[in-house]
Amino acid sequence: MAQVRARGARRLAGRYGILGRPAVAVALVALLVVGVGALAWVAAGQRGLVVERVDEVAEEPAGATVESEEPAEPEPTLVVYVDGAVAAPGVYELSGAPRVNDALVAAGGLSEGADVSSLNLAAALRDGEKVHVPVEGEAAPVADATGSADGVAESAVAAPVNLNTASAEELQELPGVGEATARAIVEDRAAHGPFTAPEDLMRVSGIGEKKYAKLEGRICV
Template identity: 55%
Template sequence: MAQHVHNKALLTRAFALARQRPRYLLLALLVLLGFLIALFCGTAAARGDRDALIECSSDEAVPLPSAESKASPSPDSSSESAVLIVDVSGAVLNPGVYKLKEGSRVDDAIQAAGGLSEDADTSVLNRASLLSDGMKITVPRQGEAAREGSPAVGDAQVSSDASTAKSLININTASSEELQTLNGVGPSTAEAIIADREENGLFATTEDLMRVSGIGDKKFAKIKDAICV
């Protein structure tokens, strides 16, 4: 700033001298040129310092995490919670432990294990059942009894048990006609069974039926698999 004031005073003096003495006009022009150069250099230097300061500030700035990035859950945690691990064995091409997506069904697990083998018994499979984590799926082979409690055949097993229970004759509630459907039980034996349970109370076990007159070990052996209490 002081340099600008000095240059301006020098320029004023040079022009005053040039008016008094025209031969000093060239000197005045040279002083004017020097003043303009000094003014330009000072302005450029000031602009350069300001740009450098702005650039330095931008380099040191550290962006703060946005609220959206804080709120977004980790992708790993969501993917891990949606994975089911199941054990597939039996009549499949590649038995083993497999990872499947949540909501997968028994058929998806079978396909992950390479599909069914040629000797697989599909008649007892419920391939539409939903999977749960840690489930073991055993696909039976043809001629092999379905393993009781296997998730793959669970529905079929329940249906089989229910139909078997319905086919048995309950000796505590059966009528005379129902009792006569048993092997070796005629009208007189059926009436004796009903009279015994009315007189002595209900049968606690199927073996209690042998307390009825006319039912010995041989006759009981013929009907024991067809009765229940």
């Protein structure tokens, strides 16, 4: 009796496909669903990582400042007037740290007969300065109260006169010093000894503060 029931059950299973090809199809569908779900889970995880990394790059730390390049400062310039024995006398604007020679070049160079023996071509220029180039045989300019020569860059003025070694004739080359004053300086030097400072010149009779102001910068000891 039991054997008959078993055979009947197998017949039913075979008839309705419980153990046949329909069962295999169901198993394959189940595996496919599981595989698709796994792939979807992995893809979702990767998308999350990409979004997180993009957010990290896009965010800037709090308080961060963007450095901007500062504009370069314009190069300083100065204006000088060049006249005398040059090709093109006039007012010129020079940049940087120009020298007397740069002013002469800007004026087109020297003209025929120019005499630069009294000029210091390497001297630095100042804004508003005048540079005069004398011609051969032209008298040397006379220094004013500031110690600079009229029409010539201050650096081109002759070397100061030493009060302790200059002769009476050399002292007379100073502005405002005539024969009598030069003789008084020599006599004072012989009587009281050498001068220890240029200001000591005011101990000489006839030389006060006003006359000394004209000589300051032109004398030394």
